[in-house]
Amino acid sequence: MPVTASSLADARPGQWLLMGLAVVAVAVADVLLKKATAQNDLGSALRSPWFGGAVGLYLLQIGYFTYAFVSGWKLSVLGALQTALYAVIVLVSGTVFYRETLTPAQVFGVLLAVCGVVLISWR
Secondary structure (H helix, E strand, O other): OOOOOOOOOHHHHHHHHHHHHHHHHHHHHHHHHHHHHHOOOHHHHOOOOHHHHOOOOOOOOHHHHHHHHOOOOOHHHHHHHHHHHHHHHHHHHHHHHHOOOOOOOHHHHHHHHHHHHHHHHHO
C-alpha cells in the first residue's frame, strides 16, 4: 500500500530522497542539454551523447514523479518544491560551469522561491 504524503511535513525520508533525486535529475539533464548544444547546430545536438544522457535523466525524473503522485503528494506542493530546488541547482550550475553571472535581483528571487515552498507546505 502506498504511503501518502499530502504535504512536505508528511513525507518520509525515502520520499524526500526520491524527490531530491528527481529534481537533481532534471536539473542535470538541462545542464547536459546546454553541453549538447555547444556546436550551435540542432542535428549535432540531437546526435550528441550529452543529449542521450539528458533524455535518460528526464525519463528518470518522470518515474520519480509518477511514484510521488501515486504516493499521494499534492501537485501544488511537489511542483513548488521542484521549481525552487531546480532554480537553485541550475543557477549554481550556470555560474560554476558556464561562468554566467547572477544579479542581486535573481539571488533575491531564488530566496523568495524557497520561502514560497516553505509557506505552501506549511500546515
